[in-house]
Amino acid sequence: MSVSANVLEVFGFDASLVEVKPLGEGLINHTYIISSGNDAYVLQKINTAVFKNPDAIAHNIQLIAGYLAAHSPDYYFVAPISSVHGNQMEYIDEGYYRVFPYVNGSHAKTVVQNEEQAFEAGYQFGLFTSALNGLDANDLQITIPDFHNLTLRYEQFASALTSGNQDRITASKNQIQYLQDHKWIADFFETIKTNPNFKLRATHHDTKISNLLFDENDKGICVIDLDTLMPGYFISDLGDMFRTYLCAVSEEETDFSKISVRPTIYKAIVRGYLKGAGNMLSKDEADQIYYAGLFMIYMQALRFLTDFINNDVYYGAKYSLHNYNRASNQIKLLEDYLQKKETLQIGINN
Ligand code: GN1
Numbered sequence: 001m002s003v004s005a006n007v008l009e010v011f012g013f014d015a016s017l018v019e020v021k022p023l024g025e026g027l028i029n030h031t032y033i034i035s036s037g038n039d040a041y042v043l044q045k046i047n048t049a050v051f052k053n054p055d056a057i058a059h060n061i062q063l064i065a066g067y068l069a070a071h072s073p074d075y076y077f078v079a080p081i082s083s084v085h086g087n088q089m090e091y092i093d094e095g096y097y098r099v100f101p102y103v104n105g106s107h108a109k110t111v112v113q114n115e116e117q118a119f120e121a122g123y124q125f126g127l128f129t130s131a132l133n134g135l136d137a138n139d140l141q142i143t144i145p146d147f148h149n150l151t152l153r154y155e156q157f158a159s160a161l162t163s164g165n166q167d168r169i170t171a172s173k174n175q176i177q178y179l180q181d182h183k184w185i186a187d188f189f190e191t192i193k194t195n196p197n198f199k200l201r202a203t204h205h206d207t208k209i210s211n212l213l214f215d216e217n218d219k220g221i222c223v224i225d226l227d228t229l230m231p232g233y234f235i236s237d238l239g240d241m242f243r244t245y246l247c248a249v250s251e252e253e254t255d256f257s258k259i260s261v262r263p264t265i266y267k268a269i270v271r272g273y274l275k276g277a278g279n280m281l282s283k284d285e286a287d288q289i290y291y292a293g294l295f296m297i298y299m300q301a302l303r304f305l306t307d308f309i310n311n312d313v314y315y316g317a318k319y320s321l322h323n324y325n326r327a328s329n330q331i332k333l334l335e336d337y338l339q340k341k342e343t344l345q346i347g348i349n350n
């Protein structure tokens with residue numbers, strides 16, 4: 001995929017004067033870095049198979065940019081730049097695009113290397129949600145309906161088992177059994193949905209480490225990738241940090257002997273998150289800090305395996321067993337997370 005001169009021009013760039021290169025490892029949107037003299041920008045093409053209403057994304061970003069400017073003027077927020085037509089999102093040659101300024105001196109990480117980084121990320125994502133605590137989450141539009149509705153994710157998995165690729169179902173027999181045996185994780189989510197003490201909050205929904213920009217001293221600068229910002233529960237954000245920071249290798253790792261939960265990182269995430277979140281969480285919410293990890297790791301295992309069984313229609317695959325391996329990786333992570341439950345909770349006040 002390359003970027004047409006037309007797209008660049010709509011955002012005020014002269015295609016003959018800039019350099020455009022792919023950026024990052026996101027599975028859903030296409031991201032590029034535009035170098036223009038001493039300045040750099042990040043261009044994204046929105047995947048409209050996933051985000052069926054890209055204007056909802058633009059609406060949400062504008063809403064929180066205004067809210068943060070009014071209520072937390074010191075909060076560092078990177079808003080998209082306007083096109084030559086004054087829009088933050090443009091429909092060009094059958095695609096939706098937007099451009100952010102590149103934050104100078106920033107870098108993104110793909111894995112968490114130490115407790116300091118885990119603390120910093122926990123802190124930044126906690127701060128983000130608490131800065132938006134006074135915003136009525138229902139004013140945000142829903143960019144992907146039922147995105148983290150674990151009940152529905154389980155149903156999608158169950159229906160893939162009846163309509164999906166039979167060879168792939170046979171090949172995943174053990175993984176299917178494991179996920180069925182752990183359906184109680186999805187069932188527990190039902191009690192959260194009906195508990196009035198679980199607040200619907202402005203939730204990021206994709207708190208992997210690459211969605212936080214760090215400076216050269218490894219201090220967090222700001223959170224990025226706000227496409228899935230919408231009403232949700234805190235367990236999505238805290239849980240995705242557990243899912244993606246606890247282990248020293250990512251969901252792409254196929255040597256499963258390397259998959260292990262690091263209790264010191266768990267504690268650092270929780271300490272950072274609670275510092276950023278302040279006293280935002282209710283008692284019922286704080287009681288489910290450990291569950292947040294079960295919720296997200298289990299959901300990601302379900303989503304990868306469902307996609308494998310459905311011939312990789314959602315995530316795509318670089319090789320035939322790609323989503324099978326990703327699902328197996330997440331199951332291994334879940335096993336270790338369950339096994340270390342006691343150790344993780346020692347010294348954590350919940
Ligand atoms: C997708 O595209 P990316 O990497 O930002 C997915 C997340 C998954 C993640 C797994 C919209 O995020 O929910 O956790 O892949 N986003 C969407 O790597 O489905």
Ligand code: MG
Pocket residue numbers: 026028206225227228
């Ligand atoms: Mg994302």
